[in-house]
Amino acid sequence: MKTDGSALIVEDLHKSFGKLEVLRGIDFHVREHEVVCLIGASGSGKSTLLRCINLLEPIDRGRIVVEGEEITARGVDVNRIRQRIGIVFQAFNLFPHMSVIRNVTLGPTEALGLPRREAEALGDELLGRFGLADKREDYPDRLSGGQQQRVAIVRALAMRPDLMLLDEVTSALDPELVAEVLNVIRELAAGGMTMVIATHEMGFARDIANRVCFLDEGVILEEGPPDEIFSRPQQERTQRFLQSIIEAGRM
Amino acid sequence: MSYAGGTPPPAGSGVDPALPDGDRGSRILAPLRTEGVRGVTIAVLSTVVFFTAIVVAVVNSSGWTEIRGAFFDGEVFREALPKIVDRFGLNVFIFLVAEVLVLVFAMVLAILRSLVGPVFFPLRLLAAGYTDLFRALPTILVISLLGFGAPALQLEGIPTSKVFWAIVALTLVYSAYVAEVYRAGIESVHPSQVASARALGLSRRKTLRYVVLPQAVRRVIPPLLNDFIGLQKDSALVSVLGVVEGLNQATILQFENFDFTPFVALALVYVVITIPQARFVDWLIARDRRRRQGAVGV
Numbered sequence: 001m002k003t004d005g006s007a008l009i010v011e012d013l014h015k016s017f018g019k020l021e022v023l024r025g026i027d028f029h030v031r032e033h034e035v036v037c038l039i040g041a042s043g044s045g046k047s048t049l050l051r052c053i054n055l056l057e058p059i060d061r062g063r064i065v066v067e068g069e070e071i072t073a074r075g076v077d078v079n080r081i082r083q084r085i086g087i088v089f090q091a092f093n094l095f096p097h098m099s100v101i102r103n104v105t106l107g108p109t110e111a112l113g114l115p116r117r118e119a120e121a122l123g124d125e126l127l128g129r130f131g132l133a134d135k136r137e138d139y140p141d142r143l144s145g146g147q148q149q150r151v152a153i154v155r156a157l158a159m160r161p162d163l164m165l166l167d168e169v170t171s172a173l174d175p176e177l178v179a180e181v182l183n184v185i186r187e188l189a190a191g192g193m194t195m196v197i198a199t200h201e202m203g204f205a206r207d208i209a210n211r212v213c214f215l216d217e218g219v220i221l222e223e224g225p226p227d228e229i230f231s232r233p234q235q236e237r238t239q240r241f242l243q244s245i246i247e248a249g250r251m
Numbered sequence: 252m253s254y255a256g257g258t259p260p261p262a263g264s265g266v267d268p269a270l271p272d273g274d275r276g277s278r279i280l281a282p283l284r285t286e287g288v289r290g291v292t293i294a295v296l297s298t299v300v301f302f303t304a305i306v307v308a309v310v311n312s313s314g315w316t317e318i319r320g321a322f323f324d325g326e327v328f329r330e331a332l333p334k335i336v337d338r339f340g341l342n343v344f345i346f347l348v349a350e351v352l353v354l355v356f357a358m359v360l361a362i363l364r365s366l367v368g369p370v371f372f373p374l375r376l377l378a379a380g381y382t383d384l385f386r387a388l389p390t391i392l393v394i395s396l397l398g399f400g401a402p403a404l405q406l407e408g409i410p411t412s413k414v415f416w417a418i419v420a421l422t423l424v425y426s427a428y429v430a431e432v433y434r435a436g437i438e439s440v441h442p443s444q445v446a447s448a449r450a451l452g453l454s455r456r457k458t459l460r461y462v463v464l465p466q467a468v469r470r471v472i473p474p475l476l477n478d479f480i481g482l483q484k485d486s487a488l489v490s491v492l493g494v495v496e497g498l499n500q501a502t503i504l505q506f507e508n509f510d511f512t513p514f515v516a517l518a519l520v521y522v523v524i525t526i527p528q529a530r531f532v533d534w535l536i537a538r539d540r541r542r543r544q545g546a547v548g549v
Contacts, residue, residue, distance in 0.1 A: 056450060079449075079454055080452065082449065089447065093446065093447040094447075095447070095448075097465050097469065097543070106448075107453065110461060111453050139542060140543075141544045142543070142544060
């Protein structure tokens with residue numbers, strides 16, 4: 001089943017943790033080269049949705065299709081699926097016992113079976129592109145938060161994924177370090193990378209997104225082009241959420 | 252004015268000299284560095300006076316002559332030490348071989364125990380039962396059981412060497428302890444590390460090998476050494492089998508000389524081999540930390 005132009009399709013996705021139903025029927029799709037931002041309050045299900053798409057959380061109901069392949073089908077090799085979907089976490093989660101270059105080449109060499117030399121060439125090229133060439137041999141604890149997050153993005157990119165999932169990647173950063181990470185993401189978007197981005201940076205979302213989805217209590221309450229969502233939100237809850245963001249001075 | 256820990260360094264000194272990076276060995280000395288020459292002078296003087304007073308008190312006590320004769324006889328010591336060191340070589344052989352075996356076997360136990368999924372339940376049960384059993388048994392009992400029992404079977408293919416069975420016994424017992432140390436290390440690695448590795452598409456096995464175990468092992472090096480020092484000391488228990496290792500050699504010399512100095516000589520040997528190991532581990536930890544963190548704000 002090849003669905004033309006669709007990079008990601010999520011249908012009727014349900015996910016509970018114990019009695020708490022976090023996702024209550026998510027339907028959405030992402031076209032190739034599209035950048036979709038997920039906004040919504042903490043606990044609205046943004047992170048869980050991203051973790052489900054990467055199969056880090058087993059789903060209760062529904063299905064997820066990536067590039068025409070149903071990844072939630074029985075008997076699917078989860079490792080092979082994850083190799084095609086990059087995810088970057090809020091807390092970086094770099095491997096502290098490995099140098100930057102080893103962090104970046106671990107996936108290509110051990111998951112994809114690339115020869116070390118080839119993986120390092122690819123890693124060096126990506127580190128160079130994002131201004132991290134001189135950090136190659138450093139260990140993560142020696143880097144600033146912004147540098148660590150850029151390395152985490154490079155680590156995901158080194159797998160040459162079809163789709164990138166970014167889970168509030170700037171939320172753990174000092175304000176002055178946010179821009180360097182956002183610039184990396186802008187560059188990825190300009191390069192045509194398909195991305196789903198959960199974010200609290202509304203200005204950035206407005207700037208970069210082709211489409212914005214507002215999540216509320218486990219469903220997508222409203223979606224549309226950023227101008228529509230931010231300027232003329234239809235739903236009362238979306239209006240209230242955006243109002244609170246404006247009052248907090250975050251927009 | 253005291254130089255107890257916590258005294259702030261002089262203002263404007265830039266760095267805090269009381270905080271050497273991860274060097275546990277110098278925590279006793281560290282407060283001195285904030286005190287400068289005057290502090291060091293006072294510390295040296297007070298140390299000399301303090302220990303001189305103890306030595307004078309001991310030497311002048313009523314029973315000192317007898318004690319010195321029985322435990323610290325210089326001539327017996329000079330004669331006993333080379334013989335003891337010679338037989339202690341057997342202890343070194345026993346504990347070195349056992350340590351290598353323990354490192355591997357305990358890791359297998361720890362990995363079995365950390366397997367997830369219902370299929371692996373029997374393996375988890377086996378590993379848990381093993382640790383429970385061998386931590387419950389006194390080491391000397393296991394050594395006696397195998398060291399006397401196994402050769403007595405006189406079965407073909409079963410080694411009759413007591414040293415062989417002593418090594419097996421020590422390996423069995425200490426693997427149970429070390430498996431728990433490894434397991435604690437494995438469980439201390441944050442789940443987000445596993446999530447990151449799995450998100451890259453690494454299998455469970457590769458995640459364990461490249462991400463979990465390297466971090467776990469680094470963290471448990473100090474408790475690991477603790478167990479190894481215990482194992483090294485327990486190599487003296489092999490003496491129950493009648494093997495002439497360090498302790499039995501010291502006992503023989505004690506009977507020959509009617510003097511306990513050989514025991515003191517053996518005690519000294521144990522101290523001398525243990526302390527450098529502790530310093531070595533301190534150095535390893537400090538090096539690892541330096542490499543990972545290095546200069547701040549690079």
